[in-house]
Amino acid sequence: MEEKLKLDPASFEPLPKADDLDNEKIAAPSLTFLQDAWLRLKKNKGAVISLFILIVMFVVAFGSTFFISHDDLIRSAPQYANLPTKIPGIDINGLNGKLKVAGEWVDIYERNGVPSDVHFILGTDYLGRSLAQRIIYGTKISLIVAVAATFFDLLIGVTYGIVSGWKGGKVDTFMQRVIEVISSVPNLVIVVLMLLVLKPGMTSIICALAISSWTTMARMIRAxxxxxxxxxxxxxxxxxxxxPHKIAWKHLVPNLSSIIIIQTMYTIPGAIFFEAFLSFIGIGISAPQTSLGVLLNDGQKSFQFLTYQMWYPAIVLCVLMISFNLLGDGLRDAFDPKTRR
Structure with missing residues (x-):
């Protein structure tokens, strides 16, 4: 008869805690999806700098409402017409109120009898209006267009795409055919049609964006x-x-957030350029109002002699669009690391 195996009670004592038992313990704090995306975004210096630039431009542009009145933008001062840049304390040709005339640098402020305490950091236009004030106001117009494009992308594009993808079948087919019809009509044609009903200005541009700007977002959200x-x-x-409403809000929208944010950041530069282009050709913002496109149109008329009147608004427009594009690239890599090149 086999002997029964007897276990020593000491075998049931807990093992002493060793240092190597915690070698695989995760010491880092748990992060949410947004926190992890923010950490990746902060590593992209270009995107962070662009975000800072855009914040400053938003604050300055919309804060200008409190220190730049409408009268300041339209009031002409012929005695200050076509004055170049003059920054107090800086004695560099081109920044000290001097322009090159017939091969020589001439102090335009002194020649025109401008008081010594009067200076314009970005010069003036052909009516003597401050170019800095008009550029700030034009930037605000561009940012308003950006906000409008974002609004229509979120309100119409996201909703339309979710409904189309969720319903499927004949409903989806019909809704996609509607998008194809809208996309087949150029934005410029839509604006021209708007001008038959509305006056040239912000209203016609926003109506054109409301009709056609959201189609790309809707297609991506639907897919x-x-x-x-x-x-x-x-x-x-x-x-x-x-x-379906609760499922869309609780499950679909959070999982679509990365696509929504990234596509919005790429829509905004297109909308800003669209407004600037319309204003440049004369069917967008009209005088006495101003925008970056209007300033570019005015500046190109005297570009051969007064280059600063075109360069400054062009630089602001380029910085605005490049910042949004770099931020969009950074957000794409932060929300979807698999797309990182």
Whole structure:
């Protein structure tokens, strides 16, 4: 008969805690999706600098409402017409009120009898209006257009894309054909049609954006919704009787957030350039109002002799569009590291 195996009670004593038991312990704090994306975004110096530039431009442009009146923008002062840049304390040709005339640098302020305490850091236009004030106001117009494009992308594009992808079938087919019809009409034609009903200005531009700017966002959201609606957590929510509205808000929108943010950042530069182009050719913002496109149009008329009148608004427009593009690239890499080159 086999002997029974007897276990020593000491075998059941807990093992002494060793230092090597915690070698695989995760010491880093847990991060949410947005926190992890923010950490990746901060590593992209170009995107961070662009974000800072855009914040400053937003603050200055919209804060100008408190220190730049409408009368300051339209009031002409012929005695100060076409004055170049003059920054107090700086004695560098081109920044000290001097222009090159017939090969020689001439102090335009002194020649025109401008008082010594009067200076314009970005010069004046042909009516003596401060170019700095008009550029700030023009930047505000461009940013308002950017906000309008963002609004229509979020309100119409996201909603339209989710409904199209969620419904599927004949509803999806019909909604996509509507987008194809809208996309086939150039934006310029839409603006011209708006001018038959409305006056040239911000209203016609915003109406054109409301009609056609959201189609790209709707297509991208629709494609992603078709993929997400078959995921297990969405099927579980439908099985539990959740309404489509709650499923879209609780499950689809959070998972679509990266696409929404990235596409919005690429839509904004296009909308800003669209407004500047319309104003440049004379069917956008009209006098006495101003925008970057209007300033470029005015500056190119005297570009051969007064180059600063075109260079300054052109630089601001370029910085604005480049900043949004770099920030969009940074957000793309932060929200979706797999796309990083």
């Amino acid at each position: 992603e919704t078709l993929s997400l609606k078959n995921q297990e957590y969405v099927l579980a929510a439908r099985t539990l009787g959740e309404s």
